[in-house]
Amino acid sequence: MSYCLPVSDPTDLISWKALKAHRGALQGFSMSEVFAKDPNRFEQFSHSACGLFLDYSKNLITEETQSLLVALAQEAGVPQAIKAMFAGQAINTSEQRPALHIALRQPPHEAPVVQGEALGPKVQAALAQMERIVQQLQQRDWRGYKGDPITDVVNIGIGGSFLGPQVVTEALQPYAHTSGIRCHYLANIDSSEFHQITRCLKAESTLFIVSSKTFTTLETLKNAQAARQWFLDQGGSEACIHRHFIAVTSNIPAAVAFGIPEHQVLPMWDWVGGRYSLWSAIGLPIAIALGMDQFKALLHGAHAMDQHFREAPLEANLPVLMGLLGVWYHNFWDAQSYAFLPYDHCLRDFVKHLQQMDMESNGKTVRQDGKAVSYSTGPIVWGGVGTNGQHAYHQLLHQGTALIPVDFVVPVQSHNPVTDHQAWLYANCLSQSQALMCGKSRAEAEAELRAKGLDEAEVQRLAPHKVIPGNRPSNTLVMERLDPERLGALIALYEHKVFVQGVIWGINSFDQWGVELGKELGKDIYNQLTASTRPQAREASTQGLVDYFRQYA
Ligand SMILES: O=P(O)(O)OC[C@H]1O[C@H](O)[C@H](O)[C@@H](O)[C@@H]1O
Numbered sequence: 001m002s003y004c005l006p007v008s009d010p011t012d013l014i015s016w017k018a019l020k021a022h023r024g025a026l027q028g029f030s031m032s033e034v035f036a037k038d039p040n041r042f043e044q045f046s047h048s049a050c051g052l053f054l055d056y057s058k059n060l061i062t063e064e065t066q067s068l069l070v071a072l073a074q075e076a077g078v079p080q081a082i083k084a085m086f087a088g089q090a091i092n093t094s095e096q097r098p099a100l101h102i103a104l105r106q107p108p109h110e111a112p113v114v115q116g117e118a119l120g121p122k123v124q125a126a127l128a129q130m131e132r133i134v135q136q137l138q139q140r141d142w143r144g145y146k147g148d149p150i151t152d153v154v155n156i157g158i159g160g161s162f163l164g165p166q167v168v169t170e171a172l173q174p175y176a177h178t179s180g181i182r183c184h185y186l187a188n189i190d191s192s193e194f195h196q197i198t199r200c201l202k203a204e205s206t207l208f209i210v211s212s213k214t215f216t217t218l219e220t221l222k223n224a225q226a227a228r229q230w231f232l233d234q235g236g237s238e239a240c241i242h243r244h245f246i247a248v249t250s251n252i253p254a255a256v257a258f259g260i261p262e263h264q265v266l267p268m269w270d271w272v273g274g275r276y277s278l279w280s281a282i283g284l285p286i287a288i289a290l291g292m293d294q295f296k297a298l299l300h301g302a303h304a305m306d307q308h309f310r311e312a313p314l315e316a317n318l319p320v321l322m323g324l325l326g327v328w329y330h331n332f333w334d335a336q337s338y339a340f341l342p343y344d345h346c347l348r349d350f351v352k353h354l355q356q357m358d359m360e361s362n363g364k365t366v367r368q369d370g371k372a373v374s375y376s377t378g379p380i381v382w383g384g385v386g387t388n389g390q391h392a393y394h395q396l397l398h399q400g401t402a403l404i405p406v407d408f409v410v411p412v413q414s415h416n417p418v419t420d421h422q423a424w425l426y427a428n429c430l431s432q433s434q435a436l437m438c439g440k441s442r443a444e445a446e447a448e449l450r451a452k453g454l455d456e457a458e459v460q461r462l463a464p465h466k467v468i469p470g471n472r473p474s475n476t477l478v479m480e481r482l483d484p485e486r487l488g489a490l491i492a493l494y495e496h497k498v499f500v501q502g503v504i505w506g507i508n509s510f511d512q513w514g515v516e517l518g519k520e521l522g523k524d525i526y527n528q529l530t531a532s533t534r535p536q537a538r539e540a541s542t543q544g545l546v547d548y549f550r551q552y553a
Contacts, residue, residue, distance in 0.1 A: 051304075059474075060329075070320075092508060100114070106120070108123070157187065160275040163275070165211075165283055166185045172346070209248060249268055275360055290484070335403045338404060341389060343426065363514065367506040406436065408476040410478055442463055
């Protein structure tokens with residue numbers, strides 16, 4: 001089924017134009033003032049779904065803004081796009097494929113049929129295959145070449161075949177399975193990383209998962225070959241490779257050619273994008289580290305968010321609202337980036353997954369119809385764990401010249417309570433959103449300095465530096481605790497938010513042609529670095545840098 005976006009240029013839409021005018025009218029808008037006037041603002045601009053509570057009241061919005069943004073979603077065809085995604089239409093138009101990560105977390109009877117093929121049984125068969133491997137490992141039935149049980153699993157993969165599984169495994173560490181199998185991630189083509197991981201491993205008790213949708217990714221193949229050689233050097237033999245290497249890929253022949261028996265190749269499909277694939281067999285290291293039940297709970301949480309996304313009215317639909325707020329700041333307030341600031345050690349690396357999910361999906365300058373966009377698309381995503389950022393880059397959030405909307409995420413309960421740490425952590429999170437919104441006026445700064453007994457000259461000298469403009473927007477996502485279901489829902493929330501924005505911008509969120517050029521050029525440059533005689537580079541800068549390498553290599 002081919003897919004056609006309902007609109008091409010969002011700036012032509014009536015709601016877009018109305019939002020532009022509305023933005024102008026909001027020039028002197030003060031969040032603090034509207035909070036003071038409206039006792040219902042928090043209730044009005046907060047919603048919960050799937051165990052997540054979203055407070056978006058600290059945003060530069062009014063009731064009218066929300067209505068106009070929802071009208072934009074309607075006019076841009078977000079409801080039709082959601083339907084198209086769930087129906088398995090080829091919403092990845094440049095590659096003419098559906099984007100069906102949602103099918104990976106659907107109960108079998110709900111999964112769509114694509115080109116006459118029911119996806120449910122395929123997904124369930126892959127889950128069953130994962131479960132068999134997980135059980136064999138956890139029950140110590142999977143033995144290495146010397147008869148030892150597996151103690152360490154190394155996931156060799158990069159991009160979507162790395163970030164999602166790594167971030168989830170880390171975030172759900174408190175749910176680690178009692179088998180205690182350690183999961184490591186080897187992604188970069190950097191011998192230091194290879195060395196750092198392999199030096200603590202024993203070949204006889206290590207299992208490598210070569211995780212690559214295409215099985216053509218340079219970094220992954222080089223690392224897989226190096227791992228294989230390391231295994232042989234440590235005493236393993238070719239005949240035992242199958243006990244120590246499995247693969248997850250849609251390119252079965254390439255995995256088999258590498259030496260992995262076909263029955264140890266878990267499937268991937270072209271209807272799942274790499275950055276949306278942690279829900280598939282690419283998530284095997286998650287299941288090994290946490291157990292299959294927790295992996296299924298993660299899928300369950302994501303499915304709950306899928307249902308919410310599909311069914312909730314736009315004005316109470318978390319991914320839609322967050323997507324619309326992102327468009328509001330990006331296109332109408334010139335915010336170039338947003339910060340993701342989780343107040344939870346378990347989510348310390350989450351932003352890395354979010355960066356790939358958002359920036360690889362929506363970092364596009366061409367619309368689905370092949371025309372160049374005349375407006376800004378994908379934002380820069382950055383961030384890190386709170387409260388560490390408060391002692392570093394939050395200065396710029398509070399007093400810098402750029403407007404940077406923030407997503408705060410904080411659970412109420414810690415998995416590892418220590419005295420009253422969690423209340424302090426939660427308080428720090430709230431203090432940041434409050435400070436961003438309320439700021440500190442000149443009068444408040446002066447009063448504060450006078451109260452300290454400073455003379456008037458000192459008060460006037462220091463006061464301008466102490467002023468904090470405030471009126472800076474944020475969302476706060478809170479939850480009882482970060483468990484597999486809620487993490488699944490949180491990731492799915494951001495996946496759908498990114499999709500909503502892609503639909504509004506008229507771009508395809510599911511391809512990534514931009515990453516290809518560097519890969520192609522990399523091969524030429526590698527040949528230049530290793531050529532026997534001085535090669536001719538394409539331009540003088542690269543020539544000089546190639547020469548430098550050749551001088552010292
Ligand atoms: O899973 P693979 O085929 O090895 O791909 C790994 C990654 O590399 C590509 O270059 C893409 O940018 C990513 O979207 C993808 O996840």
